[in-house]
Amino acid sequence: MSTLSFHDVRVRYGSHTVLDDVSLEVADGQTVGLVGESGCGKSTLARAAVGLAPLTGGQILLDGRPVPNRGRRPVQMVFQDPYSSLDPRMTVGESLAEAMPERLGRTARQAEITRLLALVHLDAARAADLPVRLSGGQRQRVALARALAARPQVILADEITSALDVSVQGAVLNLIRDMRRDLGLSMLFISHNLAVVRYVADHVAVLHNGQIVEFGPTAQVLGAPRHDYTRHLLAAIPGAVPLKEQT
Amino acid sequence: MRAARVLLRPVGFAGFGLLTLVLLAAAFGPVLWGGRAAAVDTGNLLAGPSAEHWIGTDNLGRDLFARVLVAARLSIVLAVAATAISLVLGILLGAAPMLLGRRLGRLVTSAVNVLVAFPGLLLVLFFAVVFGVGARGAALAVGVAGAPAFARLCHTLMAAVSERDYIAVARIAGVSRIRVLLRHVLPNVAEPLIVNATMAAGGVLLTFAGLSFLGLGVQSPSYDWGKLMQDGLNGIYVHPLAALAPGIAVVLAGLAFNLTGEAFAAVFGLGDLPGGARSLEEPREPVAATPAVPGTVLSVEGLRVTIPGPAGPIRAVRGVTFALSDGEAVGVVGESGSGKSLTALAVAGLIEPPVRVEADHLLVAGEDLMAAGAHRRLGTSLAIVFQDPMTSFNPAHRVGPQLAEVSRFHQRMGRKAALARAVDRLRAVRIREPERRARQYPFEFSGGMRQRAMIGMGLMGDPRLIIADEPTTALDVTVQRQVLELLAEVRRDTGAALLLISHDVSVVTDVCDRVLVMYAGRVVEELPAKDLRTLARHPYTRALVAAVPDMDTDLSRPLAVIPGLPADPVHVPAGCAFAPRCPLADDHCRAVAPALVAGVACHKSTEVPV
Ligand SMILES: Nc1ncnc2c1ncn2[C@@H]1O[C@H](COP(=O)(O)OP(=O)(O)OP(=O)(O)O)[C@@H](O)[C@H]1O
Ligand code: SF4
Ligand SMILES: [Mg+2]
Numbered sequence: 014m015s016t017l018s019f020h021d022v023r024v025r026y027g028s029h030t031v032l033d034d035v036s037l038e039v040a041d042g043q044t045v046g047l048v049g050e051s052g053c054g055k056s057t058l059a060r061a062a063v064g065l066a067p068l069t070g071g072q073i074l075l076d077g078r079p080v081p082n083r084g085r086r087p088v089q090m091v092f093q094d095p096y097s098s099l100d101p102r103m104t105v106g107e108s109l110a111e112a113m114p115e116r117l118g119r120t121a122r123q124a125e126i127t128r129l130l131a132l133v134h135l136d137a138a139r140a141a142d143l144p145v146r147l148s149g150g151q152r153q154r155v156a157l158a159r160a161l162a163a164r165p166q167v168i169l170a171d172e173i174t175s176a177l178d179v180s181v182q183g184a185v186l187n188l189i190r191d192m193r194r195d196l197g198l199s200m201l202f203i204s205h206n207l208a209v210v211r212y213v214a215d216h217v218a219v220l221h222n223g224q225i226v227e228f229g230p231t232a233q234v235l236g237a238p239r240h241d242y243t244r245h246l247l248a249a250i251p252g253a254v255p256l257k258e259q260t
Numbered sequence: 261m262r263a264a265r266v267l268l269r270p271v272g273f274a275g276f277g278l279l280t281l282v283l284l285a286a287a288f289g290p291v292l293w294g295g296r297a298a299a300v301d302t303g304n305l306l307a308g309p310s311a312e313h314w315i316g317t318d319n320l321g322r323d324l325f326a327r328v329l330v331a332a333r334l335s336i337v338l339a340v341a342a343t344a345i346s347l348v349l350g351i352l353l354g355a356a357p358m359l360l361g362r363r364l365g366r367l368v369t370s371a372v373n374v375l376v377a378f379p380g381l382l383l384v385l386f387f388a389v390v391f392g393v394g395a396r397g398a399a400l401a402v403g404v405a406g407a408p409a410f411a412r413l414c415h416t417l418m419a420a421v422s423e424r425d426y427i428a429v430a431r432i433a434g435v436s437r438i439r440v441l442l443r444h445v446l447p448n449v450a451e452p453l454i455v456n457a458t459m460a461a462g463g464v465l466l467t468f469a470g471l472s473f474l475g476l477g478v479q480s481p482s483y484d485w486g487k488l489m490q491d492g493l494n495g496i497y498v499h500p501l502a503a504l505a506p507g508i509a510v511v512l513a514g515l516a517f518n519l520t521g522e523a524f525a526a527v528f529g530l531g532d533l534p535g536g537a538r539s540l541e542e543p544r545e546p547v548a549a550t551p552a553v554p555g556t557v558l559s560v561e562g563l564r565v566t567i568p569g570p571a572g573p574i575r576a577v578r579g580v581t582f583a584l585s586d587g588e589a590v591g592v593v594g595e596s597g598s599g600k601s602l603t604a605l606a607v608a609g610l611i612e613p614p615v616r617v618e619a620d621h622l623l624v625a626g627e628d629l630m631a632a633g634a635h636r637r638l639g640t641s642l643a644i645v646f647q648d649p650m651t652s653f654n655p656a657h658r659v660g661p662q663l664a665e666v667s668r669f670h671q672r673m674g675r676k677a678a679l680a681r682a683v684d685r686l687r688a689v690r691i692r693e694p695e696r697r698a699r700q701y702p703f704e705f706s707g708g709m710r711q712r713a714m715i716g717m718g719l720m721g722d723p724r725l726i727i728a729d730e731p732t733t734a735l736d737v738t739v740q741r742q743v744l745e746l747l748a749e750v751r752r753d754t755g756a757a758l759l760l761i762s763h764d765v766s767v768v769t770d771v772c773d774r775v776l777v778m779y780a781g782r783v784v785e786e787l788p789a790k791d792l793r794t795l796a797r798h799p800y801t802r803a804l805v806a807a808v809p810d811m812d813t814d815l816s817r818p819l820a821v822i823p824g825l826p827a828d829p830v831h832v833p834a835g836c837a838f839a840p841r842c843p844l845a846d847d848h849c850r851a852v853a854p855a856l857v858a859g860v861a862c863h864k865s866t867e868v869p870v
Contacts, residue, residue, distance in 0.1 A: 050738045050739060051706055051709060051712075051738075051739045052706040052709055056706070060428075063428075063432045064431075064432075065428050065431075065432070083434070086432055086433070086434055088432075089432060089433070090428075090429070090432055092425040092428070092429065094425060097423075097424040097425045097426065098424075098425035098426050098429055099426055100426040100430075100443075100444050100447075100448070101448065102444075102447040102448060103443070103444075108426075111430065111433060111435060111443070112429075112433040134825075136825070148596035148597040149596050150595070150596040150597075151596070156429070159429065159433075163433055163434075177596075177763070178594075178595040178596045178763045179763055179764070179765060179804060179807045179808045180595050180803070180804060180807050180821060180822045181595070181596070182763075182807070182808075183807040183808075183809070183819035183820060183821045184819075184821045186809065186819055187818045187819055187821065190818070205737050205739075205740070206737070207737060207811065208808075208809045208810045208811050208813065209809060211809070211811060211813075211815075212809045212813055212815065212819070235811070245738065246737060246738060249737040249738045249740070249741040250737055250766075250811065251737075251740070251741070251744075251764070251766040251767050251769075251770040
């Protein structure tokens with residue numbers, strides 16, 4: 014349905030260049046994994062696509078046209094930190110209802126909330142809860158449900174499983190693969206966990222010092238890396254090589 | 261209800277009581293005493309206090325006591341109206357950066373900062389002249405003059421809230437700026453605003469009295485307390501009460517507002533609760549102090565953490581027993597809500613009432629934490645690293661000084677030395693250009709850098725025990741590895757033990773000697789880290805390990821998941837808490853809770869094929 018493409022995107026904060034001419038395409042129905050070290054600008058790239066980071070140069074297009082940044086937006090983002098991504102004063106149901114593209118009647122809204130919560134494996138009774146009553150993993154599932162509530166064409170997922178339990182992470186990863194299959198969603202999936210990226214992404218982009226150093230099909234990039242930095246990332250996976258300082 | 265707690269404090273009780281009286285007078289004064297206050301008695305002009313006229317009469321023989329009571333309404337209404345004007349203008353000005361965009365917003369903010377610097381009284385007099393003499397003009401003048409202070413407060417409060425991701429989410433969802441302000445920002449800054457407005461109303465009351473007294477405020481035939489004071493002034497040497505009584509009314513009413521605001525502030529803030537016992541309800545039997553086993557840095561027996569909840573107490577930790585030797589690294593794994601973090605917080609002595617911590621014993625670095633005040637003595641022998649780095653730092657202070665604070669407080673280091681150590685620690689946690697980064701604010705750090713700085717803060721002292729709650733959760737593999745190596749290095753150099761809580765089984769197996777697996781507030785299995793993947797005996801441990809994708813996971817099949825939901829800590833099942841999700845569960849499992857025997861709490865541990 015939709016292709017999100019970054020063309021020579023440049024983001025600067027003062028004299029500090031965070032993204033330096035980044036070009037990347039998230040093709041229709043594809044999940045592109047974005048990996049790279051902390052502070053390399055992964056989040057900034059995603060934030061730029063939804064208008065949360067100012068572009069210094071280049072453009073970001075959805076199906077060839079600039080991403081609309083008014084009204085309901087076809088590009089939705091799910092954030093890294095489940096502790097700051099839900100309004101502590103709004104119930105789960107209210108947060109979901111706010112993101113829905115059209116105003117629904119009471120029963121239709123209730124049904125939609127139940128459907129969304131079921132999609133992320135939460136009980137419908139949770140709709141009445143405030144975020145304080147949810148664990149980190151549950152909050153993140155609500156955040157994902159809220160992004161889905163907007164019926165987006167592209168989802169930007171920024172480290173969405175890094176705060177989740179392994180048991181929930183498995184369910185969310187399965188869910189994301191189902192969503193791509195059933196809803197045809199295109200997704201930019203940012204994660205530091207290469208095993209997770211390997212499991213959900215068709216393509217992988219490696220970001221290093223504000224530039225994409227390697228891009229290709231997942232099996233190829235992670236199986237036969239061509240760039241030194243990619244090899245360095247692979248060697249850092251827990252269990253890959255024994256820890257240096259371990260006594 | 262937190263608001264109800266206001267009444268439990270003496271200040272709150274006095275404030276509320278007084279405020280109620282003042283408001284009652286304002287509401288019913290004119291109805292009850294209006295006639296009396298207007299009744300002219302030519303035979304009794306400018307009389308002194310008598311049984312009939314408690315504080316005398318004025319120059320038309322009207323009863324002054326009745327007039328003071330009747331004046332309450334106008335005085336209070338004007339003060340509240342002026343405060344409301346200040347508040348609304350303040351909110352609009354304070355929200356300008358959110359509503360108008362960056363550039364215009366900055367202009368407004370600078371203008372506000374200039375206005376705040378002006379003396380308040382000068383502004384009031386200036387606006388009083390602009391808006392004209394009279395009650396309405398005075399209310400506008402006082403209201404407008406009070407706006408800059410509120411604007412600045414709103415701006416600060418809102419800036420903190422707009423950092424949060426849910427604001428960004430709402431904007432992405434297409435919610436308009438006004439709605440974001442009304443639905444997300446205002447409710448989250450309402451408490452401090454209300455507190456400040458209440459206190460400000462007291463001050464406004466005084467300002468108003470001043471204006472009327474100067475003849476700039478309320479004009480005859482209307483009267484408020486200030487006007488009564490002015491009228492009484494002529495006879496001050498003959499009948500001092502005529503001028504003093506309305507003054508006393510101003511002071512009492514002002515006090516009522518201030519005390520109420522004060523009490524709210526204490527309750528909404530970090531208020532210390534009266535009688536806050538942090539451990540047991542009943543006094544504990546003076547147990548013969550368990551002597552610390554030599555070489556043990558942490559020893560926990562029968563730890564229970566209970567949180568009061570609307571649906572009954574939440575038994576989050578239900579009897580956890582374990583120990584850490586000096587220099588040992590122990591991992592805790594389990595699903596969210598299984599009680600890992602609360603166990604860590606209890607061990608760190610960081611749990612506050614109303615959450616209850618009980619334990620048969622809880623010894624940390626030789627201190628009995630169940631004794632009062634013990635956690636303060638822990639000082640720097642304990643380092644703690646949290647999961648949520650954004651809330652661990654104060655957003656208003658630079659990172660370097662925040663780290664330095666630890667050493668200045670606990671190790672009595674000088675400012676220079678402490679800052680140097682902070683920079684050194686930032687370098688130790690692999691933050692590039694630590695000198696420059698130390699001068700930045702937390703929001704200028706990426707998520708990963710904030711977490712590394714947090715770990716750096718834990719390493720400011722010389723910890724014997726490091727408690728790390730999901731320290732690498734938000735980090736990418738390379739930094740995670742550096743941080744884990746850093747923790748290992750610190751352990752090697754200082755001999756500190758490590759209690760590492762992580763949802764990532766592979767991190768725990770990489771770093772730790774031993775692993776505790778928690779489920780529904782209990783330890784269900786305890787085993788050497790190297791055996792976790794292959795020799796686990798508890799069905800939950802095995803499911804947990806199977807759910808983690810690694811670089812060899814079969815891509816054609818869905819990931820293994822644990823069916824069902826984690827146990828609800830309000831209604832923990834009677835038998836084995838895992839039974840509803842366990843493929844091996846039978847009636848015996850559902851009836852009898854298995855105890856932790858030989859490292860595993862499962863009735864069928866022997867049947868599980870290894
Ligand atoms: N508002 C801002 N002002 C100044 N600098 C910023 C701002 N936001 C981000 N940066 C800088 O931009 C760089 C990239 O940040 P970003 O959050 O995109 O990193 P990241 O790759 O997502 O890291 P992590 O995985 O740790 O979250 C960092 O050097 C950070 O200090
Ligand atoms: S005791 Fe029974 S229900 Fe509990 S884990 Fe063992 S087999 Fe499963
Ligand atoms: Mg990030």
